[in-house]
């Protein structure tokens with residue numbers, strides 16, 4: 001299979017969930033932030049995960065989804081050329 005604009009990043013798979021959970025020590029947090037700084041794939045993935053978690057919390061709290069959030073989530077799923 002080819003045709004993707006970029007490949008999933010191995011670093012991302014390794015650190016994204018613990019980073020989102022703030023489950024890293026100080027050194028690992030700095031490493032993750034430095035990586036996010038330099039890796040467009042991980043920045044996009046991070047933003048998506050943050051939005052997804054916000055949405056899950058919203059639904060779990062029984063609130064309605066903020067207007068536009070669904071559209072922003074689908075936009076994040078679509079690879080764009082901007083970083």
Ligand SMILES: [Zn+2]
Nearest residue numbers: 009012039042
């Ligand atoms: Zn990355």
